[in-house]
Amino acid sequence: MAHFSLRVNGKAHAVDVDPQCPVLYVLRDNAGLNNPRFGCGLGQCGACTVLVNQVPVRSCMLPVSRAAGKDIVTLEGLGTPENPHPVQKAFIEEQAFQCGYCLNGWVLATKALLDKHPHPTDDQMKTAFEGLVCRCGSHVQIAAAVRRAAGIKRSA
């Protein structure tokens, strides 16, 4: 067990945990957050995505010791119901999911993508979303939401 200070959604959290414990469990069990979500524990699906210093990271593979002192943003920290992040707004407007269990990965990867490339090309989108899984097959609506968030008009 060791002591770590994390900054999560702008708030400081002090935790005493196993240094090898993945950030996923620290956020869920110690910080009491509902996001990220456990999908595979193998870094293969993206349901556990969080932003660490603005970069989308699979929290199931990130030992807490490597996240200490860094700035972590989870899905609930991205926007509020009163003031949703533009990316969240776009996903809501496009009705972009079915069950929604995977969406931490898609929403946060979109946020990071648009920070870097405000008007991404299809190839940039493909790269950004590589390794994200949606088991319901909502990909067409997800792509529409990304384009809406980027303000990209697309002819039919």
Added chain:
Amino acid sequence: MATRRDFFKLGGGLLIGFSLSDSGILPQLAAATPAPGRLDAWLRIMPDESVRVFTGKVDIGMGVQTGLIQVVAEELDVAPGRIQLLMGDTSATPDQGGVGGSTSISAGAKPLRNAAATARFLLLELASRRLGAPPEQLQVVHGIVSVKGDTGKSASYGTLVGGKDLNDALRVSGGGFALNVEGKGKPKDPATYTVVGQSLPRVDLPPKILGRATYSTDVRVPGMLHGRVIRPSGIGATVLSVDESAIKQIPGYVKTVVRGNFVGVVAETEWSAIKAAKELTVSWSAPAASLPENVYQHMRSAKPKTTRELVKQGDVGTAFSSAAKKVEATYEWPFQAHATMGPGCAVADVRAEGLTTIWTGAQKPHALQKGLAQMLGISDDQVRVVWVEAAGSYGRAGDEDVAADAALLSQAVGKPVRVQWSRADMTAWGGKGPAAIVDLAAALDAQGGVTAIDQTSRAFSGTEIIPQANTAGNMLAGQLIGMPNTNPGDEFVRWGGDNYAYTFQNVRSVGHIIPPLYVSSSPLRTTHLRDPNGPAGTFAAESFVDEIAAEAGVDSIEFRLRYIDEPRAKAVLTAAAARAKWDVMGGPNPVDQLA
């Protein structure tokens, strides 16, 4: 006068379900499932003008909650945003058989529609007395009743009910998916619908996208511990010994639980439970059975458990003997894992006395209540199962099995225990869609027209584990503590699935059920997987129709339309082809069309 736009605007930002601590929704925390023959079993008008609706249906990712809200909003003339839906709580919702077979709206919404119509009828009676006008002179807009032509005279639903019970007896018919009720109120004429038939935004999506939704993985109760299970090392392997010395020093480690061949660990945090499960030393016997190297060879040679002629229509033999051409194909369909996006998760709070509560995403909570009660050795009415949304599943995925794991662990430690399966647990031990071999033959006449279809299927039953987890032996944990699976079913792979649209004249379909590879606690326990119409049979039939169309040299959409009379099936096929831009694509493989 409110416009339809205003009406729908209220539909945003709905509260769906109720917080677990909202005890006001339950008159008392009893386990008994509400009898469906009372109006207040289905809905209540609250003093704040909201409407609480209780349904035994659940939502496993298809978005049906929005549709059910629309049906009630339509009959009651209230904004969808005023409706709060409570789904799948055995103590608070009638037993509608859970969900399955894509029937949640077509059958499951009926009692809600009729209950809402009856509530409206009773509300208009109350309003009639209060406003001094006969019911036929009253109108309802957004839950406010007023006198036509004199809207100064009005009363809201909440005022009319005044916090009292709005209740009446309902006539009950059917059961399970077909459960229906009818009361004094007659539902509206569909021609007058303004809410049903509209494409409303899904009510569940904004909270999910904003990170405010609660899935079964997010249920936390006071004093809750975390559990993990350790499965047999091979099929039918039994526990020889368990040594917990390596895990005792893990911080937060609580207990190792061994019952029969069920092995689990409990710890204060999820990470400690994961580490303990990984490091616990369990010695297993050699496997009791091995799997065949080639499952299809095995299925060809195995003696069927059951054989049945599933379809016999016309004279297939004569059609084949006079055929100008014969087309044959074989389709092999593997075992398939559900592979839900999130592995199954449940929280169980098993009490030696008083009410046991289990939260899980299982699709048939009322059936699961019985299975868990049997496994725990307590009566049904001591168990409350509360459905909480999980990752989309569409079948008997894993939420029942993980609920049984959590229940056994909670019973052993006397505290609430949460278990989420690992990805390996889910892939290896979740129920499987059954493997199948489908042999198909078609007799064609000289013009390429189909004169007969002959199908033989060899498949593991789709219901070695029935979708209703209503017995202890239905669940993996139950099997591992020695409870046999008492109600396995024979589910065959039919020609074209359970029903099909084609008008082929002569059809024969024979099904063989292959016995399970291992009868109990097998990683290949077969069960429903995205089942409507039987995926293996549909895959084989539709692939084969493509083959016949190619043989006849006819576009495969056009070919299908020649053999479909049913107008709805025709409409679906035509619409799907248009949306897929079939005419532009020129067929399944446009490369073939290149000159």
